[in-house]
Amino acid sequence: MHGWIVYNGHLKSPKFLDYAKLIQEAAHQKGISMTIYPNHELLSTMSGEGMSIAGTDTTEHPDFVLFGDKDILLARQLESMGIPVYNSADSIEACDHKGIMYQRLAQNQLPIPKTILGPKIFIKTDDLHLTHLQKEGEKLGYPLIIKEAYGSFGEQVYLVHTKEEMMKTLKSIHNRPFLLQQFISASYGRDVRLNVVGDQVVASMLRYSEDDFRANVTTGGKMEPYSPSVEEEELAVRASKAIGTAFCGVDLLYDEDEQPVICEVNGNAQIRNIYECTGINVAEKMIEYVIEQQGKEGEKDT
Incomplete structure (x- = not known):
């Protein structure tokens, strides 16, 4: 091949x-x-x-x-x-646009932070009509998260503590797709990355930051190997299936009861950091999966 x-x-x-x-x-x-x-x-x-x-x-x-x-x-x-x-074009699109991603996770009744999609605005304008969004956003409680729909490595994610901060951020980004989201404060600066290949979690690590609400290594977070529970592995695989990915990285947050909440599904999860952290080369698992799938396709053709 x-x-x-x-x-x-x-x-x-x-x-x-x-x-x-x-x-x-x-x-x-x-x-x-x-x-x-x-x-x-x-x-x-x-x-x-x-x-x-x-x-x-x-x-x-x-x-x-x-x-x-x-x-x-x-x-x-x-x-x-x-x-x-x-991954398929459809699953790439679902991971790329966080609004689509959360819609699919919610459709499959998977645990996610409460989320409100921002209205499509198109243009940069001072004439913003966000009264309804502001009221619904305040129901999430402060602080809350604002995310641009397109973003990677913890960038384009904002933690706002007041109505004034929220409106200042929205005035800056409103011409790009965005959403408001409940802040899982119990997981401040901490998440778990689980790399899923096919029907299995093949590697996982704990990521944490001492001075940032985001745990991404790119933003300065640290990492250590993590042994997920059966329930965490099942949740990660279900999230991957809901999005339609062959392989992905699923990031979990933890609420005040230490129950996992899906933060994001990353269809283009980088694999160098988790390799250095755990010694597991996810690339090998990905190739093994592709070989298996290609073999199945060959059997159909014959």
């Missing part, structure tokens, strides 16, 4: 290419060749004759693609050409 790995070539952090190289090496150890492409080298082209990929030597289609990016239209283009994509 031969596959492609797609990452975003315009993001300057080396972690994105590192993610691709970890997967490439894991595949090589299984005898599978993988070509790494930045998304800007794979151009989706369409005409009355159908769809294709241009921009590089892609005349030979891969057997599958591991998609480490959020270029949803490119992922959808590849799928439309009959190429299996992991």
Whole structure:
């Protein structure tokens, strides 16, 4: 088998290419060749004759693609050409837009913080009509969380303590999709990341920060290995299934009764930190999963 790995070539952090190289090496150890492409080298082209990929030597289609990016239209283009994509374009979109993500988790009656989606505003304006949103947001209690729908690594997340802070933040971000969310204060600066592959949690770690409400390592958090309970593992797998991911990172918060609450499902969860923390190479588990799925597809064809 031969596959492609797609990452975003315009993001300057080396972690994105590192993610691709970890997967490439894991595949090589299984005898599978993988070509790494930045998304800007794979151009989706369409005409009355159908769809294709241009921009590089892609005349030979891969057997599958591991998609480490959020270029949803490119992922959808590849799928439309009959190429299996992991994760699917639909699940990438659901993880990328936090509003869609929380809707799907709620539809499956999974524990999440109380959440209110902000209205679509489109433009930057001083004429804001947010009285209803403000009143509903105050029911969540202060402090509360404001999240932009698009964001990663704990960025675009704001903790506000008063009505004045809330309105100041909304005036700054209102032309972008956003939501208000209950703050799980008992989990201040603490969460658990569980990496799910298929139907299993394959690695997990506790993340914590001594001076930030976010526990992300990118924002300065620390990490240590964590042994999840059966219930935590089942919850993480259910969250992955609700979103439709083949593999993901599920972040859990804990309420005042130490019950887990799903913070987010990350379809492009970075795997270097958890490798260094636990010694478990999630990339190997991902490749094993793809081999299994490709084998099943081969059996269907015969």
